Amino acid sequence: MMSFRYAVNVAPKPGILDPQGRAVEGSLGHLGISGVHDVRIGRRAELTVDAADEAAARAIVERLASELLSNPLIEVYAVESIGAASSAVSAGVGEG
Amino acid sequence: MGVRIGVVVFPGSNCDRDTVHALGLAGAEPVVLWHEQASLEGVAAVVLPGGFAYGDYVRAGVIARFSPVMRAVAGFATEGGLVLGICNGFQVLAEAGLVPGALLRNASLRFVGREVAIAAERRDTPFTHALDARRPLRMPVAHGEGRFYADDMTLDALERDGQVLFRYVDTWGEPAGPDDPANPNGSLRAIAGVLNAAGNVAGLMPHPERAAESILGSDEGMGIVRSLVESAARAAHGPVVAGSAVAGSAVQ
Numbered sequence: 094m095m096s097f098r099y100a101v102n103v104a105p106k107p108g109i110l111d112p113q114g115r116a117v118e119g120s121l122g123h124l125g126i127s128g129v130h131d132v133r134i135g136r137r138a139e140l141t142v143d144a145a146d147e148a149a150a151r152a153i154v155e156r157l158a159s160e161l162l163s164n165p166l167i168e169v170y171a172v173e174s175i176g177a178a179s180s181a182v183s184a185g186v187g188e189g
Numbered sequence: 190m191g192v193r194i195g196v197v198v199f200p201g202s203n204c205d206r207d208t209v210h211a212l213g214l215a216g217a218e219p220v221v222l223w224h225e226q227a228s229l230e231g232v233a234a235v236v237l238p239g240g241f242a243y244g245d246y247v248r249a250g251v252i253a254r255f256s257p258v259m260r261a262v263a264g265f266a267t268e269g270g271l272v273l274g275i276c277n278g279f280q281v282l283a284e285a286g287l288v289p290g291a292l293l294r295n296a297s298l299r300f301v302g303r304e305v306a307i308a309a310e311r312r313d314t315p316f317t318h319a320l321d322a323r324r325p326l327r328m329p330v331a332h333g334e335g336r337f338y339a340d341d342m343t344l345d346a347l348e349r350d351g352q353v354l355f356r357y358v359d360t361w362g363e364p365a366g367p368d369d370p371a372n373p374n375g376s377l378r379a380i381a382g383v384l385n386a387a388g389n390v391a392g393l394m395p396h397p398e399r400a401a402e403s404i405l406g407s408d409e410g411m412g413i414v415r416s417l418v419e420s421a422a423r424a425a426h427g428p429v430v431a432g433s434a435v436a437g438s439a440v441q
Contacts, residue, residue, distance in 0.1 A: 112298045161251055166291045167338060
């Protein structure tokens, strides 16, 4: 069994009104920032998968991403490998 | 005793007692179903009440969708069983794919808790047949994620196939566009409630169970509750789908 660390990045589908992104755009003036547009707010999940190999781990995280972490009607996701889970990460989770 | 109708309780449900009360007023025998149970105890219909199931974590309704009771509800719905989702219950049904569309964050980004007016697009369904006329019904909404969304092709199909069940309407009874204050959340095409293709599963964001008695400000939600209870009583003797409720009424 090996451990693999992933991030799942979920964003609103292109074309779907994202009121959070709009609210951020609306506040840019207060920060004195200009020239920023098309703000889209999503969500990111980081997780460790225990599996026999990378392909098996990837299959699990893809299923989790498509069935629970995102809704295919309104969101898109991308799975990102952030390296094999280090013992430091596992220990950190355990202590938390 | 009246017909037995299940009310599912998830951790975080908070309209279950109101729903039980309203069903009782309509003559049903409510049966409380816990989210961890896999049996629906032979009820004739199921209501998924409002609240914040599992804290609405990740997306409203998505964690609840995978609970044991929802597996049973999905099977029940597939077999033609009557299921009504109210507010958070609607979100659960949408996440489970048992009704079309999705409920997004309100366009205003604010939680909206106030009275709205909705009109039933159809009065020949198990959920609306007891409504006495095509007049607006006043009842509260209370949600942060209620903006109905589906892509244009799906919206066209829903309208064509009679799957739009309720719309938010303005003072004149006309559908309230996404920017109209009478549309509390920016729902596309003013959609407040939808039906599945088979006509036995419905969801709506407004709360008919909170408009169950005039002392509460409105009893105009009871037409929906009574429709469900009467349809469930009939369903106890065989499957009921949209359209057949009208046939049933005609022979009575």
